Amino acid sequence: MSDPRQHEKYEQYEGGSPEAERKVFEELAQRIVRIQRINQETGQLPGPDRAFHAKTTIAVDNARVRFHTDLPLSLREGFVQPGAEYPALVRYSNAAGVPAADSAQDLRGIAVRIVVGDDERHDLLMLNLPASHAANAREFVEFAEVMAGASGTAQVAYRFLVKLPRAVGRPAATRMRKTLQKAVARKIGSLSQERYWSQAPILWGDAGPVQYQLRPSPGGLPAPKPDRADRDRLRTELAARLRERDVVYELCLQRFADEATTPVENASVEWPEDVAPPVPVATLTIPRQDLDSNEAVAVTRRIEQLVFTPWRTTDAFRPLGNLNRSRDAAYGASSARRLGQE
Numbered sequence: 605m606s607d608p609r610q611h612e613k614y615e616q617y618e619g620g621s622p623e624a625e626r627k628v629f630e631e632l633a634q635r636i637v638r639i640q641r642i643n644q645e646t647g648q649l650p651g652p653d654r655a656f657h658a659k660t661t662i663a664v665d666n667a668r669v670r671f672h673t674d675l676p677l678s679l680r681e682g683f684v685q686p687g688a689e690y691p692a693l694v695r696y697s698n699a700a701g702v703p704a705a706d707s708a709q710d711l712r713g714i715a716v717r718i719v720v721g722d723d724e725r726h727d728l729l730m731l732n733l734p735a736s737h738a739a740n741a742r743e744f745v746e747f748a749e750v751m752a753g754a755s756g757t758a759q760v761a762y763r764f765l766v767k768l769p770r771a772v773g774r775p776a777a778t779r780m781r782k783t784l785q786k787a788v789a790r791k792i793g794s795l796s797q798e799r800y801w802s803q804a805p806i807l808w809g810d811a812g813p814v815q816y817q818l819r820p821s822p823g824g825l826p827a828p829k830p831d832r833a834d835r836d837r838l839r840t841e842l843a844a845r846l847r848e849r850d851v852v853y854e855l856c857l858q859r860f861a862d863e864a865t866t867p868v869e870n871a872s873v874e875w876p877e878d879v880a881p882p883v884p885v886a887t888l889t890i891p892r893q894d895l896d897s898n899e900a901v902a903v904t905r906r907i908e909q910l911v912f913t914p915w916r917t918t919d920a921f922r923p924l925g926n927l928n929r930s931r932d933a934a935y936g937a938s939s940a941r942r943l944g945q946e
């Protein structure tokens with residue numbers, strides 16, 4: 605059995621206590637709601653959408669997660685058992701809070717919901733970048749505020765070079781610019797061939813903090829040349845691929861080594877693979893299917909209304925670190941507004 609208080613030895617709360625930190629996060633969540641409003645105006649959207657990750661690329665409810673039969677003993681915890689298999693939902697998204705053409709520079713997200721039972725689900729949220737641009741929640745929100753509503757290369761450059769250093773200081777602004785500009789400029793052929801990282805740790809029972817990642821299983825075919833006129837080219841590519849074959853990823857864990865090389869509180873540090881090698885623990889399979897059928901379109905609509913959050917899990921798999929702790933309030937505020945549950 606894991607000790608539910610074990611995580612506390614890895615964590616440091618802003619303001620010195622969980623209560624003080626929660627107040628900070630509530631204030632940050634209100635600032636995210638303001639960003640959500642700006643995005644709604646900028647995109648001329650009919651109603652509030654997700655404050656981030658507004659555009660769904662593809663969403664399915666018939667994926668499967670199967671844990672490997674040779675799962676190391678130290679990584680077995682709760683629902684994570686050798687050979688255990690669960691249904692899963694998957695939503696791919698573009699990270700921006702305003703839906704745009706898939707050719708626009710952006711990060712790509714994937715949300716996976718593992719359905720263990722009626723009252724046990726685990727949401728895994730990842731981006732196609734190993735570490736976050738932001739060390740903590742404050743930096744994340746400052747950045748999002750500075751960039752909200754920006755359009756065009758000149759305006760984005762001005763905000764990166766002038767406004768962001770004013771908001772977070774020059775060293776953090778330079779780090780964010782370098783991390784993000786390189787990542788979003790990379791051309792993507794297929795979402796099935798991308799790697800996705802949790803960027804921030806979660807507890808994994810007695811094993812302690814881990815970061816998780818999805819990497820494409822070997823043998824996937826390269827993507828064909830995209831049709832430049834297609835606004836939804838990433839969807840088109842993945843849908844064509846899924847008409848022919850399953851799309852499969854390997855779920856891997858990186859284990860905490862020490863606070864200096866694999867920090868829990870600083871999400872901008874990539875956990876190095878030579879210190880924390882990714883251990884494959886499960887496969888995620890999205891089965892071959894027709895995403896243009898009426899049924900698949902209805903499934904997508906239904907999944908768009910769901911709320912994926914790293915906080916949908918059990919104590920043994922609790923999100924860790926300042927950035928992750930802030931997400932409970934943030935996802936709650938964004939989803940309450942878009943679903944009319946305020």
Ligand code: HEM
Pocket residue numbers: 632636653654655656657695696697713714715729730731736741744745801802803804871910911912927928930931934935938939942
């Ligand atoms: C560890 C870094 C992070 C990753 C990997 C990540 C990933 C994601 C993904 C994949 C989604 C889309 C979920 C879906 O399909 O519904 C999402 C949505 C969202 N993210 Fe994050 N995120 C991170 C950090 C943060 C932080 C620090 C905040 C704010 C403090 C934040 C705020 C949001 C909000 C407000 C949404 C929309 C929630 C909704 O309306 O349902 N994210 N994120």
